[in-house]
Amino acid sequence: MRLLPLIAALSAASLAVPAQAQEPAKAVTVSSPDGSLVVSIGAGNEGHPTWTVSRKGKLLIAPSRLGFLLTDGLPLDRGFAVTGSETATGDETWEQPWGERRFVRSHYNEAVVRFRQAEHRGARLLNIRVRVFDNGLGLRYELPEQPGLKTMNIAEELTEFRLVPKGTAWWIPGGEFNRYEQIYQKTPIDAISTAHTPATMRLDDGTHLAFHEAALVDYSAYWLKRADGQTFRTTLSPSSRGAKVVRDLPFATPWRTIRIADNASGLVENDLELNLNEPNKLGDVSWVQPGRYVGIWWGMISGKWSWATGAQHGATTQRTKQMIDFAKKHKFRGVLVEGWNKGWDGDWFGTGFDYSFTQSTADFDLKAVTDYARKQGVRLIGHHETGGNIAVYEAQLEDAMKLYGQLGVDVVKTGYVADAGGIIAPGDKPGEVRMEWHDGQRQVQHHLKVVQTAAKYRVAVNPHEPVKDTGLRRTYPNWVAREGARGMEYNAWGPFNNPPGHEAALVYTRMLAGPMDFTPGVLSLQGSNGVPMSSTLAKQLGLYLAIYSPIQMAADFPESLEAHPRELAFISQVPTDWAESHLVAGEVGEYAIFARKDRNSADWYVGGVGGAEEHSVTISFDFLEPGKTYTATIYKDAPGATYQTETRHAIAYETRKVRKGDTLELWLAPGGGAAMRLAAGK
Ligand code: NOJ
Ligand code: CA
Numbered sequence: 001m002r003l004l005p006l007i008a009a010l011s012a013a014s015l016a017v018p019a020q021a022q023e024p025a026k027a028v029t030v031s032s033p034d035g036s037l038v039v040s041i042g043a044g045n046e047g048h049p050t051w052t053v054s055r056k057g058k059l060l061i062a063p064s065r066l067g068f069l070l071t072d073g074l075p076l077d078r079g080f081a082v083t084g085s086e087t088a089t090g091d092e093t094w095e096q097p098w099g100e101r102r103f104v105r106s107h108y109n110e111a112v113v114r115f116r117q118a119e120h121r122g123a124r125l126l127n128i129r130v131r132v133f134d135n136g137l138g139l140r141y142e143l144p145e146q147p148g149l150k151t152m153n154i155a156e157e158l159t160e161f162r163l164v165p166k167g168t169a170w171w172i173p174g175g176e177f178n179r180y181e182q183i184y185q186k187t188p189i190d191a192i193s194t195a196h197t198p199a200t201m202r203l204d205d206g207t208h209l210a211f212h213e214a215a216l217v218d219y220s221a222y223w224l225k226r227a228d229g230q231t232f233r234t235t236l237s238p239s240s241r242g243a244k245v246v247r248d249l250p251f252a253t254p255w256r257t258i259r260i261a262d263n264a265s266g267l268v269e270n271d272l273e274l275n276l277n278e279p280n281k282l283g284d285v286s287w288v289q290p291g292r293y294v295g296i297w298w299g300m301i302s303g304k305w306s307w308a309t310g311a312q313h314g315a316t317t318q319r320t321k322q323m324i325d326f327a328k329k330h331k332f333r334g335v336l337v338e339g340w341n342k343g344w345d346g347d348w349f350g351t352g353f354d355y356s357f358t359q360s361t362a363d364f365d366l367k368a369v370t371d372y373a374r375k376q377g378v379r380l381i382g383h384h385e386t387g388g389n390i391a392v393y394e395a396q397l398e399d400a401m402k403l404y405g406q407l408g409v410d411v412v413k414t415g416y417v418a419d420a421g422g423i424i425a426p427g428d429k430p431g432e433v434r435m436e437w438h439d440g441q442r443q444v445q446h447h448l449k450v451v452q453t454a455a456k457y458r459v460a461v462n463p464h465e466p467v468k469d470t471g472l473r474r475t476y477p478n479w480v481a482r483e484g485a486r487g488m489e490y491n492a493w494g495p496f497n498n499p500p501g502h503e504a505a506l507v508y509t510r511m512l513a514g515p516m517d518f519t520p521g522v523l524s525l526q527g528s529n530g531v532p533m534s535s536t537l538a539k540q541l542g543l544y545l546a547i548y549s550p551i552q553m554a555a556d557f558p559e560s561l562e563a564h565p566r567e568l569a570f571i572s573q574v575p576t577d578w579a580e581s582h583l584v585a586g587e588v589g590e591y592a593i594f595a596r597k598d599r600n601s602a603d604w605y606v607g608g609v610g611g612a613e614e615h616s617v618t619i620s621f622d623f624l625e626p627g628k629t630y631t632a633t634i635y636k637d638a639p640g641a642t643y644q645t646e647t648r649h650a651i652a653y654e655t656r657k658v659r660k661g662d663t664l665e666l667w668l669a670p671g672g673g674a675a676m677r678l679a680a681g682k
Helices: 264-268 317-329 366-376 390-407 441-456 488-492 502-506 537-546 558-562 565-571
Strands: 003-005 026-031 037-043 049-055 058-065 068-070 080-095 103-117 125-133 136-143 151-157 160-163 167-171 185-188 199-203 208-214 222-228 231-236 245-248 255-261 291-296 334-337 379-385 411-415 423-426 433-436 460-464 551-553 578-587 591-598 604-609 615-620 630-637 651-658 663-668 673-680
Touching: 026 080, 026 103, 026 125, 037 080, 037 103, 037 125, 037 136, 049 125, 151 231, 208 264, 255 264, 264 578, 291 317, 317 334, 317 366, 317 558, 366 379, 366 390, 379 390, 390 423, 390 441, 423 441, 433 441, 441 460, 502 537, 502 591, 537 565, 537 591, 537 604, 537 630, 537 673, 558 565, 565 630, 578 615, 591 615, 630 663, 663 673
Parallel strands: 291 334, 291 551, 334 379, 379 411, 411 460
Antiparallel strands: 003 026, 026 037, 037 049, 049 058, 058 160, 068 151, 080 103, 103 125, 125 136, 136 255, 151 245, 160 231, 167 185, 167 199, 199 208, 208 255, 222 231, 423 433, 578 591, 591 604, 604 673, 615 663, 630 651, 630 673
16 A cells, blocks of 8 residues: 555556546555455546546446535545555454444455645645445545635535446435335446435346445435446435535545445445444443334324324323233333324324424323333333424424433434425524425434434434434444335335335345334234235244344234234244344345344344245255254245235244254245244253
8 A cells, every 4th residue: 555656457448438537647555454355546637536446356446536516616626636645454343232243343454545636726635535345445535624625515525436347236216205215126237317325236247236325424415326327426415505515624524335245145244334433422322222112103004093183093091001011911122102292183294393292192191101111111112203393303302302211211213204305404593494305414413413312311213214324323322223215104005015025125225224113013914904015924024034123113903913923922032132143045136034143042043035026045054053953933934825815824834953054945935034033952
């Protein structure tokens, strides 16, 4: 890693690189610890900060430009020269308080390259840091303190990715009204328009990539916009203020990340973004407790009950106490109650101006139900639906979290139901509002404020209609889950049902970002008016292993859950905190079977989801401890089952002994899945 004339393995002539983005004249190169991934950064012709990436000797990202457009000054994109660089290496293993695996290794080489712009362009200073792991990389901009630039008013970030190999992509559009709640599209890479991240790709040679970002703090999220061919550029989520991001110097941007792996399991068993986030800032977080929960929820989502007061009101004291009894009986830690607070009458898709986060409706006694829950050893899970009105919510935030903290409500689900661009933020003067985006800088600031305020009162947070996850749970471990994709709720809404391959797409896309509050466990397999789901019964159990979250709901009505005693028995003990997690079989968008080891026992759990087509998979029990015999309790699709007919309810059970080295043939129905507990014996 030194300044060297670029005679890199990549010859510009063989690449047909257009003149505006040639190999940098001087570049700093940095390789991953195993040497497979090589990144070089330098000043291209006309002084554009430029980067390239190659893997195993093949060019992945052709010379691509870096920089910024400003609203109030010349762009930071040309006329730069490299003035110096430093390199470093890191290798540490850190422990997660909860998660998919207990220990995470972070092993990388890094370089920071210092650029200075020409005198006549403002002599501004820009540092670019790249951190290269064996399974991916992160690149960020660092703006040091400098005389000529005090505040950056960023009109756009110009990070370019000129992807060379062809392949297939799985993605959802950025900037659309429904935020992240879209069905994943599978297209050639060059048919992407503007994608949210994580955006996943499988190159024709089998290499798997995922573009994303890490440590999104006080900045706008980026969308991956295709410029032409396979050239992509960052597009920052908008702001009402003209500049998409406003920051005082010094500051660093989020990391632009690319996971790079030989296969699907390398993509999934990959902690790149977590490793690029800062360590836990909250200290002792033993109060953040993983667990399963039920709630007064599916009744509203499926239209039987209402959030609003009246005859249909779901959140009554009596119903909540019954739900607490049910939770206690079946070993659920939490009971979610939505629609408990004043101001939510009328349209459920409200504007939030009348919402109270401290006052209950007349038929819901918050103190009585939390007292009752405490006696039963169950926790109430709180709910703050804002209707996207963060002006109203922020004004009550401290009081609202304090109240929950005092009552022992240690998880709160928040919500920002509003179309994209519909976040109502406080304006500069009293009474003024500003309209913002769910993933713009203002809302990114808001989420962190909520998480930090909640932490003061030992409350964990689970936002719906959130900003995407970028690994901040490492820094703030009370940020336990979020929505940020189409969850189970769509299966309650008839024609908007999730397609049978939806979850098998989620595993390799949305789930790369972090835990999702998908809310599985609708054992009736039907939504409102009896409209069937694209799921078998076994898949409902498989979801607990495919879609990771430290808080996992069993979403169905208690009577539906109790109508399936064997399935309820599985859900009542499936862990939500793991020592290890491995994708043992899977292909992007088709199926995903995980093996996960319980963090609190020697037991393993295996299972996951199929897709639209049937699949036969062979599970090798290589991960088990040698010399031990495990009793496997297996739940699988009955022969001939399919999501398309009443056979979706057909499930088969089996119990057998397994040992390390054994294999098992598993058939996944169309829209199917499987789950098993491997109880450790001697
Ligand atoms: C949408 C959320 O995803 C859902 O879980 C919640 O019940 C409603 N908003 C109301 O807050
Ligand atoms: Ca939602």
